[in-house]
Amino acid sequence: MTLPNKLTLLRIALVPFCLAFLLIDKIPHNYLGALIIFIGASVTDMVDGKIARKHSVVTTLGKFLDPLADKLLVCSVLICFVSLRVAPSVAVVIIVFREFAVSGLRTIAAQSGTVLAANKWGKMKTLIQMVFIMAIMLALEIADIGLFTSVNTVLMWCRLALWVAAAVTIVSAVSYFAENIGSLKL
Numbered sequence: 001m002t003l004p005n006k007l008t009l010l011r012i013a014l015v016p017f018c019l020a021f022l023l024i025d026k027i028p029h030n031y032l033g034a035l036i037i038f039i040g041a042s043v044t045d046m047v048d049g050k051i052a053r054k055h056s057v058v059t060t061l062g063k064f065l066d067p068l069a070d071k072l073l074v075c076s077v078l079i080c081f082v083s084l085r086v087a088p089s090v091a092v093v094i095i096v097f098r099e100f101a102v103s104g105l106r107t108i109a110a111q112s113g114t115v116l117a118a119n120k121w122g123k124m125k126t127l128i129q130m131v132f133i134m135a136i137m138l139a140l141e142i143a144d145i146g147l148f149t150s151v152n153t154v155l156m157w158c159r160l161a162l163w164v165a166a167a168v169t170i171v172s173a174v175s176y177f178a179e180n181i182g183s184l185k186l
Contacts, residue, residue, distance in 0.1 A: 005048075012073075015073055018038050029145075031138075032137075038134060045130075067103070070126060077133055086140065087162050109183035114183045116180050119175060132162065136158045140154070
């Protein structure tokens with residue numbers, strides 16, 4: 001197994017630990033722990049692709065696992081945010097729906113032998129989602145230790161950040177489908 005694929009599997013393996021830290025408030029500084037794990041997982045996302053391209057070890061397994069790992073990481077954390085009441089559920093549904101829709105398009109295209117790569121909007125969407133998730137985790141930790149005088153202000157900014165992420169997600173989906181609709185061969 002290639003190093004990039006091992007890094008992708010590591011990212012998948014980190015998801016339950018990230019979720020545990022997010023959801024178990026009896027763990028001291030649980031949001032900080034979740035943030036550290038999420039950052040580590042996000043770094044593997046950047047590194048695995050660079051290594052695969054640089055050393056020409058791009059594999060079919062990697063093409064499948066890498067986007068799956070991203071979706072597992074981001075969507076599961078966003079769903080936890082809904083559970084924690086820091087994320088608007090509609091914004092999270094928009095983001096998760098886009099991931100399923102694009103995966104479906106990729107699956108249909110793959111059946112005809114076409115591999116659909118991520119476009120600039122998809123890459124921007126992923127970056128914005130990951131940065132906002134990290135910012136929200138940091139804000140939750142800071143609020144948890146009492147450095148913010150108003151938790152409601154923190155929650156307002158968290159929700160606004162996720163609406164921005166949802167808007168970019170919509171633009172990304174429209175762009176991706178517009179570029180690749182011909183791959184469907186309707």
